[in-house]
Amino acid sequence: MAQHHTDLPRLDQLTVACAHPDDESFGLGAVIAAFTEVGTQVDLVCLTRGENSTLRAGGDLGEQRARELGCAAQALGISTVSLLHHPDGGLDEVDLHRLIADIGAAAEGSQALLTYDHGGITGHPDHQRVTQAAIGAGRTLAIPVLAWALTSQVASALRDRFAVPFLGRDEDELDVTLAVDRTRQLAAIACHGSQLEGNPIPHARIELQGAEEHLRTLYRPDPSENPASSNESA
């Protein structure tokens, strides 16, 4: 059985990589708040403006969602937001090296990246593409890539209730268990008005998760490949 840690990894600076405005709140909000509350500088890179959301598509949705993201970032204590213009629903068609370079540029100076678990939590192809690109950026920068993950029980309950292929992990696949306060996350979720109408999933998921969140480590640099960290002999 894997070792379980209940401590938040200590980081001065963390970059979060997401696909759509609202992922940082609906999904990673409580984890992001846990970091900002202990003084970690959290920067966000969001690869699309969410302009093709099936929940109220059309009009100036991209602009509205950019404003909602600004509101949510403030609620979560996020320092900077890089909102990029890759196509919502089309990240699979964007060159992977381009996405790796975009995430890498946003994460310059950070000690770790945080993104979704493999499978994208909801199975969304954009989420899975971001995970793939974040791992590429982690390798390039030689920093760990952490992932927000659901437990198998929560994912299974969500699959039963909603027609969404949520993917969860068994206990031995989860590296960190966090006790979280959801106050900031709930405030951030409320910023995303365009995505809340007729969408019971964010609150249902939080109810099932209770006060716990889980992280996995998707990539950790090999210290033997980094001469700067090798021991000096006197």
Ligand SMILES: [Zn+2]
């Ligand atoms: Zn999303």
